[in-house]
Amino acid sequence: MKRFRRIVEKIAEGMLTLSGAVTTVTILLIVVFLFREGLGLFKSPAVEKGYALCVNVANPVDRLTPFQIKQIFDYAIVNWAELGGKDEAIELFRFDDIFSRYSDEELGAENDYALLPDKLGEVVASSPGIIAFLPEEYLPRDLKGVRMLRSEHITAGDFFGGREWIPTATPAPQFGTLPLLLGTLWVSIIAIFIALPLGLGVAIYLSELANEQTRKLLKPAIELLAGIPSVVYGFFGLVVLVPLVQKAFGLPVGETGFTGSVILAIMALPTIITVAEDAMRNTPRAMREASLALGATHWQTIYRVIVPYAKSGISAAVVLGIGRAIGETMAVLMVTGNAAVIPKTLFAPLRTIPATIAAELGEAPAGGAHYQALFMLGCILFLITLVINITAEAISKRQHNKGL
Amino acid sequence: MSKHTGQNIAFWIFRLLGLIVVGILLWILGFIIWNGIGVIDWEFLTEAPTDGMTGGGIFPAIVGTCCLILGSMIVAFPIGVMSAIYTTEYAGNGRVVRFIRIMTDNLGGIPSIIFGLFGMSLFVNTLGWGDSILAGSFTLGLLVLPLVIRTTEEALKAIPDSFRTGSLALGATKLQTIRRVVLPMAFPNIVTGLILSIGRVSGETAPILFTVAAYFLPKLPTGIFDQVMALPYHLYVIATSGTDLESARPIAYGTALVLIVIVLIMNILASILRRYFGKKVKTN
Structure with a gap:
């Protein structure tokens, strides 16, 4: 009996250990399948198949x-x-x-x-x-x-350096990712410029000023903001922000990179607020009290002591916010107008990598050059977000080390 | 005096920013509720779309989303909980755990469209499941896996070590301790994680675009290899690519409202659970 139980115990332990590897295996599978399909692009002929x-x-x-x-x-x-x-x-x-x-x-x-x-x-x-x-x-x-x-064959130079994305062009489809890559970075970075002052302010408010009751009101509101599905944001953007932007700036169309940035800014807010607030709350009590004891006001303590101390946490918040914005698909797809051109002004339609994948994968025949090109875009996106996550991780680790 | 004026101005600005954030939330919620509430009635919730999706209801999409929630939870929940048990109870605090945690975090940071690509390549094409509930459930399941693992880990970590050592001291094995002591105590918080995952899954669009979602399919699914309509995809479709966008708008508002209500309910449920059981553990 005892022996039987020990065997059961061992089996259970083995299964638990195996399941511990599930996320690692998933990531590996994602890498393998993404790159397997994507790299096929560079073996595709430059001219239409057949x-x-x-x-x-x-x-x-x-x-x-x-x-x-x-x-x-x-x-x-x-x-x-x-x-x-x-x-x-x-x-x-x-x-x-x-x-x-x-x-x-x-x-x-x-x-x-x-x-x-x-x-x-x-x-x-x-x-x-x-x-x-x-x-x-x-x-x-x-x-x-x-x-x-x-x-x-289509070369890496054509793909990464090409300025035109026309996957259905005959006789030679154009898979230049430059406009998509720049479009993605452009909307995301502008989104962060909009979201950062707002998010940082709210984080300071939450960590330093708000009393327990206000916190109890604001925190769930921010959680909800994070919980609203991106397609609902997209819909809201489409029916409210697009006409608003069009009217406010007198544009021919309201579907612009700027509209996308505004929606992305709202969507990135919860990430920025939560991470930045955590960082500021972690400021040791002794530092605050020392500052106050030296005669500094609360506000001076905040911007001379707490914000500098939480600098790396705040940077991590910014990086994670950018990551959130870069990977966002549906909302951007619905409000940016999806014109694959290199962005030159705030108020022109543009197109991002995720939106391109979402819009075109359905009509790209499996295994064809277009399909492979979209997977290659996925690889780029994957690598960008990986770099962003690792950067954020490294930055916030610095904060922890400093705290010791 | 002037340094206090500066402080006052700054603090008022911060309060204003807090208000703006709440204002944005209320604006979005209010807008959807205001425009959607009139659309919702019994027929809207129980009938299939008609007239090129400008009339009728969204019943097939509701059923489809329920199928996907159920399927993805069957995929993600058991393995996610097991993975969390491994990292918190068995693996200690060494390199392996740190590696696993980094991997889990990174998986959580991968954009949802990548899961769509991956699901299409592996489940739909390589395994030959086609556009199906099965493929969609696996894709969504992997997407929420990090969320399930993280919330379960937190739930397990919240159980004081004295309960574990007490159980072990009474002669229970490690597995018995986990099964009889740790898991029952952590259960409410694990369920909270489950609810949050459901909220997340019900709103995801990008991963199901190419793995399960059907543009228009009035009949209900009969098996796991069927395609289904889903609420978020339905909203996307009728908001952007219908035949008659203007007359489909009311349906779109209604669909958005149903989606938001699901998310709201899940959030409220989770916070109630958290509050209720959070207190209970403390008084013990």
Whole structure:
């Protein structure tokens, strides 16, 4: 009996130990799955899947970045000389164009378009400045006079340095994360600028001035503020703040980065207040009393002794607040207007990383470049928040060490 | 005298800031309640959406959110409590615990959209569960895991060591002590954590976007592999992407109000529990 009990005890202990690892395992799984999907992006071809770009064999240009391809097909680049080639006008040729040059009979329509690849080959071979965007199944078999552009992969440079996010562009989707990254940082930092004075003031009020009754009123209010779902904040922002901002600043649309910052500021308040208040409450009694005994007023004690003492706690509050704002999805998605442009003014629509993921993942086919790019965005977001959490941890640890 | 004038001005500013924060809360709550209260009636709570989601009720979304709450709690609660028991009762205070705690904190700091991505990749695609209650519950369960663990840890730590040593001195084993002494005493506070987790889960949107939530699905789920509608996602959809946004507005206000009421109830319940049992432990 005793032996049996000991075995049960051991088993239970084993299970508890295993469950202790659950958060670690979860984080590991998140990292593995996020990066497994995300890193696939850099193995994806720069051109849409199932298609290839062909040029005339005499053309010396043999590699193009996704952005250059886009510019060519947008008529922003019109001469090969701009790409380091010969001085030759670029002639765009899309697959459909073949049907205006040849009749169905000439292409072998009744015979599954058997002659189509040859005709495509002829077209490309006959024109020195041509760039043709063709489906792989109809690529010219006889490559005389035709050269396929080397199938480039999307590079980290394209992804992190690219200034355009147009995942549905043909022939080359644009996955430049710069506008999204800057948009995210922009709304978050402005949100903290709005939230910090308010949050810090309330934290000082709560820790130094408020009596027990006021605290009992304010604390639950702040908890509630933290408990309201982000989609409700988003809805509130959409129906109240968006029209308000639009009217107050005379803008064409109210969905701006600034509107997002205001909502994010409200959402970050509870974090900032709680962390900063904790830090200030931890000021040793002896320090306050020494200051007061030297003749300082309560206010002087607060801003000369308590706030400097709680400096690292307050910094941790700021960092955590930024972290909260950077990761926020729904509210931002609903009020910022979601235009993927690099933000230049306060009052223009912008788009953040989480909002992009939320808005686009549903329509990105699993395993495709777009899907992978969104996971890569997730990786970036994950790394940013990880750095933020570790920083906050390190800062508040400094405070504890000082306290000893 | 002047230093007191400065103090007075500063203190009035702080009081004002406190008022502003309460004001913001009241503004948001008041706005939603004011506009939503007229929409709520029995039909709204018990009927499926009609007329391209501009009429009818939100019953399927309420049922869906309940399914997700139940599912995610089944996923997160047992393992979360066990994990907390391990870190507070077994693991001591060494490196391992510190590492686990850092991991738990970091998991808690990961944005919810990342959980959505992860859930989609692992549960929906790799494990092949598809968009389902199962996938959504696991995603949400992992999301609230840190909250469950942290609140349970605090509940366990609040039990004075004398109870443990007393039980051990009477010859009880460690497991018996935990089961018969520590857990029953910590139970109310653990339940408080559970309630807070429910409040959190019921409002999360980003993690369910790609793991379970259906745009429109009037029939109720019949199994764990079914998709469901959910309140937060429903609010997002009818607020931003319906066919007729203006006529869907009342439904949106109603949905927002239901969501807020759930969160309010959970918060109030938690604070009542905390206050009531907090006193009881002290008088013991």
